[in-house]
Amino acid sequence: xxxxxxxxxxxxxxxxxxxxxxxxxxxxxxxxxxxxxxxxxxxxxxxxxxxxxxxxxxxxxxxxxxxxxxxxxxxxxxxxxxxxxxxxxxxxxxxxxxxxxxxxxxxxxxxxxxxxxxxxxxxxxxxxxxxxxxxxxxxxxxxxxxxxxxxxxxxxxxxxxxxxxxxxxxxxxxxxxxxxxxxxxxxxxxxxxxxxxxxxxxxxxxxxxxxxxxxxxxxxxxxxxxxxxxxxxxxxxxxxxxxxxxxxxxxxxxxxxxxxxxxxxxxxxxxxxxxxxxxxxxxxxxxxxxxxxxxxxxxxxxxxxxxxxxxxxxxxxxxxxxxxxxxxxxxxxxxxxxxxxxxxxxxxxxxxxxxxxxxxxxxxxxxxxxxxxxxxxx
Numbered sequence: 001x002x003x004x005x006x007x008x009x010x011x012x013x014x015x016x017x018x019x020x021x022x023x024x025x026x027x028x029x030x031x032x033x034x035x036x037x038x039x040x041x042x043x044x045x046x047x048x049x050x051x052x053x054x055x056x057x058x059x060x061x062x063x064x065x066x067x068x069x070x071x072x073x074x075x076x077x078x079x080x081x082x083x084x085x086x087x088x089x090x091x092x093x094x095x096x097x098x099x100x101x102x103x104x105x106x107x108x109x110x111x112x113x114x115x116x117x118x119x120x121x122x123x124x125x126x127x128x129x130x131x132x133x134x135x136x137x138x139x140x141x142x143x144x145x146x147x148x149x150x151x152x153x154x155x156x157x158x159x160x161x162x163x164x165x166x167x168x169x170x171x172x173x174x175x176x177x178x179x180x181x182x183x184x185x186x187x188x189x190x191x192x193x194x195x196x197x198x199x200x201x202x203x204x205x206x207x208x209x210x211x212x213x214x215x216x217x218x219x220x221x222x223x224x225x226x227x228x229x230x231x232x233x234x235x236x237x238x239x240x241x242x243x244x245x246x247x248x249x250x251x252x253x254x255x256x257x258x259x260x261x262x263x264x265x266x267x268x269x270x271x272x273x274x275x276x277x278x279x280x281x282x283x284x285x286x287x288x289x290x291x292x293x294x295x296x297x298x299x300x301x302x303x304x305x306x307x308x309x310x311x312x313x314x315x316x317x318x319x320x321x322x323x324x325x326x327x328x329x330x331x332x333x334x335x336x337x338x339x340x341x342x343x344x345x346x347x348x349x350x351x352x353x354x355x356x357x358x359x360x361x362x363x364x365x366x367x368x369x370x371x372x373x374x375x376x377x378x
Contacts, residue, residue: 072141077113079146081105081124083153084165084212086303092126092151117141124149128156152261155214159258162274162291164204165212166307173213176201178230178273178288179338182355182374185240193235194242195282198228199273199292201310207296208305212263215274215291217256222249225271230290233282246275269297283374345375 006012006020019026081092088109095102096115105111113122117139125131129151138144155163155170162173178197185194223230223246232244249272254261273292281287336349343349345366350356359365369375 073143075115075117075138075141075144077115077122077138077144077146079111079124080148081109081111081126081151082148083129083151084304085153085169089126089129089151092124092129094122094124097121097123115144122146124151126151129153152212160216162213162215164206164293164307165214165304166206167304170214171204171307173204173291173293175289176203176292178275178290180282180288183232184355185243192238192240194238194244195233195235195287196244197230197233197275197282197288197290199225199230199271199290200228201292203271203292203294203310205294205296205308205310206305207298207301207308208303209298209301210263210265210303211267211295211305212261214256214259214261217258217260219277220274221246221277222251222262223247223273223275224249225273225292230273230292231275231279233279233287235283236281246279267295267297269295271295343375344378345370346378349375 006023009020009023011020011022077094079094081089081094083089088105088107090105090107090109092105092109092111093102094105094111094113096113097120099116099120101114101116103111103113115138119135119137121133122136123131123133132149132151157163157170157172162175163170164173176199179200181196181198183194183196185192226244226247229244231246232242234240234242249267251262251264271292271294273290275290276286279287334348334352336343336346336352343353347356347362357365366375370377
């Protein structure tokens with residue numbers, strides 16, 4: 001019995017059937033499109049089907065071969081290096097101690113450092129900066145982000161100068177000369193005197209949330225001012241305590257040889273001075289030197305503080321009509337110019353300064369005053 005092809009599904013069916021037994025379609029191919037019977041297949045059609053199937057199998061096998069599992073991630077530490085002024089450091093070195101793992105940062109300050117999983121000591125350093133180092137424990141061989149590492153850049157100024165890390169770079173904090181006033185506490189006599197040190201010179205102003213300074217490596221203390229009074233010190237012959245003792249503020253400091261680094265992240269607003277310690281004897285010229293600044297704390301302000309230089313015009317030195325408290329008050333002031341913070345060794349000036357003790361021997365008194373640095377020979 002001849003067979004025909006279904007016009008819908010293309011399957012063979014007996015020619016005398018009214019519909020396709022596979023899909024139910026009534027239409028069949030015309031008699032001239034009668035396909036070979038299953039018992040008499042076309043050899044060329046069989047070879048074509050075999051060839052097509054083999055090609056498909058090869059494609060499937062090839063695709064499977066291309067889909068290999070991805071390689072494991074490379075163990076690297078990635079990060080960026082910048083200085084304490086938020087500038088990227090090119091040429092900084094990131095290394096793992098006692099290994100050959102060592103790379104340098106690019107122009108953007110970034111690096112990618114290979115490592116072997118485990119415990120190791122990481123070091124980041126650059127010329128002219130304090131190094132950063134840390135013990136790390138990384139067990140997983142993967143990409144490990146280190147983030148931003150800040151290296152503190154050392155100032156290029158002489159170690160004898162005080163500098164502040166401010167916006168834009170290091171700024172000098174020049175010393176000021178405190179005004180020394182010798183006073184006698186209530187109820188005290190000639191040998192119970194105190195030296196008061198007052199801030200009368202203009203000073204710089206700083207505004208921020210974090211403060212760091214480099215100072216000469218000497219023993220100093222930070223004092224919070226009470227008005228203009230910085231400190232009140234006793235002489236060697238003083239038997240009583242002096243009012244107005246310095247209010248020392250705790251500081252974090254780091255010894256760096258010729259310099260010391262001091263830093264604050266919670267310093268309250270106010271006026272402060274770094275003064276030499278200990279405060280003996282108060283008549284030494286070094287006791288009058290201080291590094292002072294006015295601090296305004298701004299919570300949440302990142303980075304270094306904004307620094308405003310002091311006014312260029314100094315306040316008048318010496319005695320004026322405003323501070324004349326001598327018996328001739330209201331008349332022309334006595335000519336007692338200060339020199340290095342002390343007055344001339346004359347009775348007139350001592351009376352004008354309310355310091356004349358009516359000694360039995362003025363000559364011996366002034367000899368003692370000159371020796372202790374309380375006055376100078378005009």
